[in-house]
Amino acid sequence: MGNLSLNDFEDVSIETPYGYLMGRWYGNRKDRPILALHGWQDNLGSFDTLIPLLPDYLGVLCIELPGHGYSSPLPAGMHYSADDWVLVIGRVMKEYNWKKVSLMGHSLGGILSYIHASLAPQTVDMIITLDICLPPFDAPECIEKRAQYMERHLVEEDRTRLMEVQEPPSYTMSQLRKVLSRGTFNSVPVEFAQHLLNRSVRKSQLYPDKFYFFRDGRSKYHALLPFCAEKGLEMAKRIKDKPYLIIKGSDSPFIDSRSEEVISFLAKNNPYFEFHEVSGLHHVHLTNATECAKFIVPFLRRHRPPPAAGVVNSPGKGKL
Structure with missing residues (x-):
């Protein structure tokens, strides 16, 4: 086994009622991949330095959110919100007829992964979030x-x-x-x-x-869901014992004291929860991918190990 290559990919296009979700599927296209979601104002290029460090027995499908990268924007007159963006996960699952999804998200992509995992925990088998835990809390200054x-x-x-x-x-x-x-x-x-x-x-x-x-x-x-500490904790309780890895950039403010209650709950109640800090700012997965991969790769091997010889989980429609 080796690592993924940025040169081994298939560009994908998923039709939606307003246009297309665009993305790139790296590596293994016979088995269900990791679904990777980028951050706010970014695109799938933010995973460029991390992809070649991941094991090639797993594919990685990087999807661009509406209004980002090559994906279609929302129709004229519409307003972007987490309600629209979180549907991307469901749309991809429907396209490939997946019953389960493995999520890896940076920033906004991590927030969407957290929201989806709490709303539909039965569909998620693994979560990796990069320098994010919770959406920003509502506060008077938000007005x-x-x-x-x-x-x-x-x-x-x-x-x-x-x-x-x-x-x-x-x-x-x-x-x-x-x-x-x-x-x-x-x-x-x-x-x-x-x-x-x-x-x-x-x-x-x-x-x-x-x-x-x-x-x-x-x-x-854009608009995120109205959010507070109590809601964040209740959502964590719904995620329960899913394999969950959080990587924090050491010099980034995006995981702070407001996340402590949820992180503490997961650490105490989820035997598959991991939290690691890596040197860097918010885009630590791009600028310090090697150190991030030191935690991501073992996590993947534990919770999405190589399939048994001769077993193929096709990602095609009607196969999962």
């Missing part, structure tokens, strides 16, 4: 943020309509790397930015050697 989001969403709607007749501002690739890095507060350093830019920019038709962002700006002003 002002919501008010700003309403206004900015309407601005983005106008900007989207304008893009249909006028190309947006374009930049050199070097400039875009710096813009993306600044937008992540250097969580994605300039030298790693290209992994995300490959599926989030288009070549300018007006200026040679320039590009522009084409992701749906409305997705920046």
Whole structure:
């Protein structure tokens, strides 16, 4: 057995009522893969450095959320929310007729994995979340943020309509790397930015050697489910004894004291729960993939071991 290769993949397209979910299936396409979900404003490129470190007996299907990467945006006039994005998991399962799903999610993808696992625990056999545990809690200051989001969403709607007749501002690739890095507060350093830019920019038709962002700006002003500590704990209780791995970036604020109750509950009540800290910021799975893989690979081998010789679990429709 060896490791997965970024060159061994099949591009996938899953039809939805509003367009298509796009993704890339790496490695083994005979058995049910790990379903990988990227973070907010990212795309499947965020897994580029991690994929080649994972064992090749398992495939990894990276799906891009609506409004991200090459996936279709929601129809005009619609607003992005966790309710829409979490349905991506169910849509993929329906497409391949899976009765179970193994989830690996970074940031927003990890939040969606947590929500799905708590709402439909009977469908989940394993969860890996990368630098996330819970959605942000509701707080009084969220009211002002919501008010700003309403206004900015309407601005983005106008900007989207304008893009249909006028190309947006374009930049050199070097400039875009710096813009993306600044937008992540250097969580994605300039030298790693290209992994995300490959599926989030288009070549300018007006200026040679320039590009522009084409992701749906409305997705920046999404709505998560109303959330509080009590709800987070009740959701953890529904997940129960699922194999669950959380990896935290040591210098990232995304797992903080608000997650302590849920992490403590899982540590005490779930014999298959693991929590590890790895040096890095929020995109630790991209910038420090080697250290992340030191925990992910043994976890996969324990809870999704190689199939017995001669046993094939086909991912095709009607086979699982």
